[in-house]
Amino acid sequence: MDASWEQRIAEFWRTADDSDSAATLQAMQDLVAxxxxxxxxxxWASVHDFLGREADAVPLYxxxxDAGLRPPRRQQAIVQLGSSLRNIGRPDEAVALLSAQQPDDVVGDAARAFLALALHDSGRTEEALRVALRALAATLPLYGRAVSAYADELPTGALPARD
Structure with a gap:
């Protein structure tokens, strides 16, 4: 891994500005050239996504x-791809992608948050609420068990309960 390139990428994202799409695209193009x-x-996919060009980002993600993107970017790419699919009107594809993801040290439970949104957009509102509540319950020092139990009482769908 090229540490210098990683530092330049990190600096790009620290200062990224979506108010000038052309300049932002050019700056990233210079980095990935x-x-x-x-x-x-x-x-390159991420900058398109950042600029609201999700339809362009999807095939890039x-x-x-497919080319073997490895952690930690792999987890981010899956979450961002799921979000982009949802944003371009393909929530069922987002559900299929995100439902298999587990929380990790890189993205936490972000996949569940975007999964809940995709389920909602797919008209599966009870499942969306259940997924969101289960993800939230895992973060609650008090009442987590109660919130999980209430989530379990909601109508069930195809998604299995998480431990």
């Missing part, structure tokens, strides 16, 4: 994942 590795493809 000459690279065709999964990390560069992921960053898939390309990065």
């Amino acid at each position: 000459g690279r065709d590795d999964p990390d560069a493809v992921y960053e 898939r390309r990065a994942l």
Whole structure:
């Protein structure tokens, strides 16, 4: 891994500005120029996503994942791909992708948050609420068990309960 490139990418995201799309795209293009590795493809997808160009980001995320994108970017790419699919009107694809994801140290339970949104957009509101409540319950020092129990009382769907 090129530490210098990683530092420049981190600096790009610290200062990223979506008010000037052309300049932001050019800045990322300069960073990924000459690279065709999964990390560069992921960053190129991410800048499109950041600028509200989710339809352009989706095939790029898939390309990065298919090319073997590794952690920690892999987890981020899956969450961002799911979110982008939802945003371009493909919530069922987002549900299929995000329902298999587990929380981790990189993205936490973000996949569950975006899964809940995709389920809602798919008209599966009870499942959406159940997923959101279960994710929330895991963060509650008090009442987590009660919130989980209430979530379990909601109508069930195809998604299994998480431990």
